[in-house]
Amino acid sequence: PRQALRGVAGGVAGPRDLAALATLTGRDMLAPAALVRRARDTSTRRALAAAGFSEGFVERFFRPFLSGVFLEEDLATSSRFFHLVWRSMARGTICLPAAGVAAVPELLASALPPGTLALESPVTALTDDGVVVDGGREVAARAVVVASSPTVAAALLPGLPLPPYRTVTTYYHLTPRSPLREPTLVTDVRRRFTNSCVLTEVQPGHAPRGYALVATSVLGADTAGRERTLRDALAECYGTDTGGWELLTARTVAEALPAMEPGLPLSRRSRRAAG
Ligand SMILES: Cc1cc2nc3c(=O)[nH]c(=O)nc-3n(C[C@H](O)[C@H](O)[C@H](O)COP(=O)(O)OP(=O)(O)OC[C@H]3O[C@@H](n4cnc5c(N)ncnc54)[C@H](O)[C@@H]3O)c2cc1C
Structure with missing residues (x-):
């Protein structure tokens, strides 16, 4: 702001x-x-x-x-x-770590004593004494905090009320020339995309040398023909020909954000059982 x-x-x-x-x-x-x-x-x-x-x-x-x-x-x-x-x-300030946003959890994890974190170990059930990991191994715990994705949380805690969730898709394009030589978030009053940014203007290391990486988000899923239409909108907004841009990948996050309508409690009791 x-x-x-x-x-x-x-x-x-x-x-x-x-x-x-x-x-x-x-x-x-x-x-x-x-x-x-x-x-x-x-x-x-x-x-x-x-x-x-x-x-x-x-x-x-x-x-x-x-x-x-x-x-x-x-x-x-x-x-x-x-x-x-x-x-x-x-x-606050806005930032994008040079190593990508994964640097944030990695930094947090690096401060923990060795062995505190178990990766690739999905919890498949909660028990009175702890959790079941990967459908078999039981791990005892004094307390269990469920902080997973909403779908997994609802499966682990039957009856958990879940709000509707919003979906977002981000398209990543590579282009030899940056279409905007500044780290600026571009928005679209015509609702064709929510925002677009030349990520390499924020962190040059996010693309191979000599390339610019453009990230553009749209609401909802990656439907047929959507990237084509988006390319036209980006051509207009950046004032450049986007025909030669290479689509690196499109990433859809289905449960990106809960709907937060008026009346939303900012905090609430969440204890489901002893421990
Ligand atoms: C596209 C996008 C952009 C965003 N941009 C921003 C931003 O700019 N600034 C900002 O502040 N926030 C942003 N957010 C929101 C932010 O990412 C989330 O609010 C935050 O990551 C939520 O943290 P969390 O720990 O609650 O959940 P998550 O980060 O979703 O972590 C849940 C964890 O649970 C694990 N898990 C799932 N199932 C199991 C299981 N069965 N057993 C064990 N573990 C399990 C998952 O592997 C994951 O590590 C963005 C979100 C999206 C989708």
Whole structure:
């Protein structure tokens, strides 16, 4: 948001929207998080209207940007959640590790005593004394914390209520020339993609020398012909011919984010049994 404030001052926002953006960002950044948590919950779209933003600015700025954060296009997500996300973005910095985002769990794991982590060992059942690993081996535990994907959590804990989940697909294209020589997130007011970024402008090591890597996300799955249409949209947005771009891979994450509608409890009791 801090960079966005400077960016939107360049033309997308009029004085009223700029003033509202400065007020909203300043308050979310400086007010205690408890205030945000206790605030009345509504949809993000209603909260933005109540904060004084014009419909045009919401459509040109907030909706395209937030659709890539919430993975939905209607700004129907809980305003409380929006303020907490906006607060984190305003107070923190955005980064992409040189070794990829896997560097984050690897860093956390490296601080643990040897033998603490067991990889490639899926838990297949919970027992009164611990867990069953890989359908056979029992491992005793004083307490079990289930922090898996939603489908696995629901299988391990029958009756666990699950919200609907949002799906996102990211297309990775290689091109010999960077279509935008800056580390900027490109959004699309015409809803053809949620965001696109030349990753090699953020981390040059993410592609072989002499190539640029472009990552573009769309809501939903990778359907037939979607990449072709996307290529045309990217040609228009980057102002370049994308016909020669090489599709490296398309990655779909089916359970990328739960739907977080107004009324969402930010925390709740989750103990299912003793231990
Ligand atoms: C495309 C995408 C982009 C994102 N971008 C951002 C971002 O920029 N910033 C941000 O803050 N968040 C981002 N997120 C969200 C972030 O990745 C998640 O919030 C975070 O990873 C959740 O962590 P977790 O530990 O709860 O779950 P996960 O990271 O999903 O970890 C669950 C773990 O459970 C393991 N597991 C599954 N089944 C079993 C089993 N049976 N037994 C044992 N283990 C099992 C899995 O192997 C996995 O390691 C993004 C998510 C997606 C999909």
